[in-house]
Structure formats: structure tokens, C-alpha cells
Amino acid sequence: MSALTPASSLHHRRDQAWPFWPLVPLYPYGQRPTQRVEVVKDQVWTFEQFQGIFYVVVPIRMTVVRLEPTGLLVYSPVAPTPECIALVRELENRYGPVKYIVMSTVTGIEHKVFVGPFARQFPQAQVYVTPNQWSFPLNLPLPWLGLPRHRTHMLPADSAQAPFSDQVDYALLPPIDLGLGPFGETACFHRASRTLLLTDAIVAIPAEPPAIVQIDPFPLLFHARDTATDPIVDTPENRRKGWQRIALFAFYFRPSTLDVAKTAEMFKEAKQAPVRSRQHYFGLYPFRWRPAWHQSFQALHNHGQLQVAPILQTLIFNRGPQAVLDWAKTVAAWPFERIIPAHLAAPIAATPEQFLAAFEFLYREPAAAANRSLPEADFDLLHQIEALLLSRGISRPRQPAPSVDKK
Numbered sequence: 122m123s124a125l126t127p128a129s130s131l132h133h134r135r136d137q138a139w140p141f142w143p144l145v146p147l148y149p150y151g152q153r154p155t156q157r158v159e160v161v162k163d164q165v166w167t168f169e170q171f172q173g174i175f176y177v178v179v180p181i182r183m184t185v186v187r188l189e190p191t192g193l194l195v196y197s198p199v200a201p202t203p204e205c206i207a208l209v210r211e212l213e214n215r216y217g218p219v220k221y222i223v224m225s226t227v228t229g230i231e232h233k234v235f236v237g238p239f240a241r242q243f244p245q246a247q248v249y250v251t252p253n254q255w256s257f258p259l260n261l262p263l264p265w266l267g268l269p270r271h272r273t274h275m276l277p278a279d280s281a282q283a284p285f286s287d288q289v290d291y292a293l294l295p296p297i298d299l300g301l302g303p304f305g306e307t308a309c310f311h312r313a314s315r316t317l318l319l320t321d322a323i324v325a326i327p328a329e330p331p332a333i334v335q336i337d338p339f340p341l342l343f344h345a346r347d348t349a350t351d352p353i354v355d356t357p358e359n360r361r362k363g364w365q366r367i368a369l370f371a372f373y374f375r376p377s378t379l380d381v382a383k384t385a386e387m388f389k390e391a392k393q394a395p396v397r398s399r400q401h402y403f404g405l406y407p408f409r410w411r412p413a414w415h416q417s418f419q420a421l422h423n424h425g426q427l428q429v430a431p432i433l434q435t436l437i438f439n440r441g442p443q444a445v446l447d448w449a450k451t452v453a454a455w456p457f458e459r460i461i462p463a464h465l466a467a468p469i470a471a472t473p474e475q476f477l478a479a480f481e482f483l484y485r486e487p488a489a490a491a492n493r494s495l496p497e498a499d500f501d502l503l504h505q506i507e508a509l510l511l512s513r514g515i516s517r518p519r520q521p522a523p524s525v526d527k528k
Contacts, residue, residue, distance in 0.1 A: 136204040145234050147172040154336050155205040160461065160468050161314040163187065163216075167467060168208065169333040170199045172231065176340035177370045180333050181231060182463045184318050185209065186311045188288055191217030195246075196309055196318045197225040197232050197463050198239035206242050219243040221285055223276075224250040224268075225320045225463075227296065227305035232320060232463065237267025248273040249283065252293065255302035276307060288312055290455060294322070294448045297441035300516045304437050308448075310455040316468070317457040323479055324430050325466040326372075326422050330364035339400070340367065349390040349406035365418040366410065369499075372421060372431050374506075377498035378414035382407045420495055427460070427471055427479045431495060434482055435503040436510075439519045442483040446523060453477040484525045 139153040149171070156169045168183040183199040193216060199205060213219060222243070224236045233254075240248050248268060252275050256266060263273055277283055280291045290310040296303030309318040330341055341363030342353045369376045382390070387407050391397065394404030421431075429438060438445045453473035460469045460476065510516035 136207070137202050139200045139202050141234075141238065145230055147174055147231065148176065148178060148340070149337060153200040153202050153205070154333070155199070155202060155208060156333050156336075157208045160184075160459070161316065164314040165311065165316050165461070166212065167461060168199055168205060169331075170205075171331075171334050171336075173340065173367075173371075176343045177367050178334050178337075178340045179367070179371050179464055180331050180467075182461070182467060184316075184461050185212060185219075186289065186314065186316070186318075187212075187216050188220065188285065189313070192220040193217065194221045194223065194285055194289060194311075195219055195239070196223045197320055198222060198235045200235050201239040201242050209243075219246045222246050222248045223291075223307065223309065224248065224254075225307045225309070225318075227251050227253050227255065227303055228299075229306075229321060233266070237269070240269050240272075241267075244269075246272070247284070249276050250274065251276060251305055251307045252278075253296040253303050253305055292448060292451045295441070295444040297437060297444065298517050299437065299440060300510070300514070304440075308452045310452075310457055315456060315458040317452065317455065317460045317471075317476070319460060319462045321433065321463060322429065323427050323460060323462055323476065324464055325425050325427055325462075325469045326368055327425060327466045328361070328365070328422050330360050331466070334364065335360060338363075343401075344370075344408070346406060347410065349387070349394045349404055352395050353401075365422075366408075366414065368421060369414065369418055373499050373502060375502040376414070376417050377496065377501060378411040378417045380409040380411065382409055417496060417499055421499075423494055425466065425469075427469065427475055429479055429482065431500060431503060435500055436507055436516070438480075438483060439522070440517050441520055443520070443523050446480055446483055449477055449480045484522055 137152050137154050142150045153170050158167045164187050166185045171178045184196045186194050226232045292308045294305045296305045306320045341360045344366045345359040345363035391404035397404035460471045461467045
């Protein structure tokens, strides 16, 4: 592919511009490239962007499904850049207007922040919001958060009452009290394509870096280094290595195979770094990976199988295990063939039985808990965070785990 000319490069940047990035200041800040993928021909599309902090970048995903006889439903909007909106308009021209926008989460600000701006691009669309919304530090009304006042509705508790119930089912995860506010999300099932749409509840972690994060490979290459003095070299091996380390950061914050350099050592190495620009954090690179980090990733990857992210296992779902399991069983009653979560790999070929198995860590029996293949040492920082939140009265204590259902 030939290099962009200065004029076309400027046009490209304008198409990907997201001027409201200071509201949630995540990398890549004011530039948000979008990739559209047709998952099921003429029925389901994903729109992927990426975001992160300290170059720990992961995909964030919106899903669009076609309604009959005409129209579209949008699940969990991403940043409505000119490029993103143009890609949606192309679908509208073929399949009809965006009729419904679903705000699928209660807690995830990285999802909620885009719903209002996205809805303003489609003034005829009705916005349906997962109940029990809250904001911090002030619990503001939804219109104050940018959602259109006269066309924003709470999703009814009974999904049969929703205007799209003839084609899309949904299940509301009952609010899990976390202390500051509840956690909740809405799972949707598009019957025609047998596709399950989720936000954060389930992920599958790919061994190779997703295509969207390879648009800007610098974060991958930044984390592929072993010391600050290593040059940044773009190779497939380094992209893979950087991605796998990013996954460990994203899910554990600090896995057991990661050490942090002492301040004096870090500054000494920074002086020897081949590049010391602001983009390179002035040569500062505190990470020291032990040789076993790759085994840690392989356990997390687990052959790409469905799993609940370690953060949700440790800090969230164990605050209401029975409610989570009841919700998972409701979702597993749908005959889906694939899952599209809002992060990491998608689409994931999966059965309801495989989906339900991902929640077995919530059961009381040791055998069920031991089914978790992740190294317990990698959870150390998450357990420390949990203890700190509990000691300060910020988090609610864990709830008793239910017994294994023998049925």
C-alpha cells in the first residue's frame, strides 16, 4: 500500500478525530480509527476501535444487527467519529435507519461515554438504557450525561415489552452492589443470526494481536522490550510478544511474573535509551518480565476458551454469585452459535454449555473452583486491591457461594 499524501493524511485524521477524548482520556486520545467487519452476511457487523492507558491497548467493540423488514439495532456504541458514522450510514443506505441504540452497561464509563454523542448522530433512533444507571462523583440524571431526554428509555424488566422483542431478546443482569454503585449489563440475543451480544461478562483472549490494535503497532512494540535500552523493532514476533504482555497487564494489572525496577535503576537505564521522546516516556521503562511470563499468558489464553476476566472474578461477580449464575442460566437458554463481547476476540464460536461453564468458578465446591486454570499467584494484586477496598468500606464483602446444581 502506498504512503498517504499530506492532503489525504490530513483528511484521514479528520475522519478519525474524536474531539471529546478529555472526558475519558484514554489512548489514542483524539484519534480513533474504526474497523467494520461483517460477521454474518447481511445481518451482523462489528465496529472496532482500541483504547488503553500506558500503551496497554485493547479492542472496544460496537455491534450492529439488522432488523426485519428494515432498520438496524446498535449495541454498545463506540466513539462516533466521522469515519465510524460513515460506515454506519453505508449500512443504513442498504438496510434502513438506525432504529434502536442499546446502552448495555451500568458501570463501564468507557462504553457509556459514547452513547449520548452517538445518539445525536441518529436523531430518529430510540435509546434503551440498562436500568440502575449511576455516575461518580455525582449521580447525575441521564440527560445531564448527554443522553437525549425525549427518546431515552429504560429497558423494561420483561423483554417482551421492548419494541424490538420480536427479533431480539435480552436478559438484564440484576444489579450487583459494589459499594460505590451497582454493576450490571444487558445480554442481547439476535434470533435471526443466533448471535449473543455481551459487554464485559465474558471474554476470549487471542494469542495473536487483534487486527485493530495493529493499525498502530507502537504500543505492542513498546511492551515487547525487556529493558529501556532495547530498540523498538517492528516484527511479527515483537507484535505478538507485546500483545501477550499487554493482555497480562489488562487482566491482572500486575501478574506474578512481572517485577518493577527500582527508581534509580529505571532512571539510569533511561539515560541509555535509544529514544527518549515524550512518546517513549522519556526513556523510562520500569517493567521487568521474568522468563515464566509466557507460561502465565498461556494459562490466561487457555486455548482461546471462554472465560470471565480475573477482575470480574475477584472484585465483582463474587459479590452476587447466585444472581450472576441465574442470569447466566437465562442467557444459556438461548440457542446461540456465536458470542460477540465488547472486548478482545470476536466473534467466538460457542455453545450455551460452554458459556455456562465459564461461570463455574462461582460455585462453593472446591472441585468447581479448582476448575479455574489460572495461577493463583497472578491474582495477588487483585486480592490486595480487594482487601484495601474492603478495609476502607468502599467495596461490599463477598457473598456466600452457591452449591453446585446437580441437575
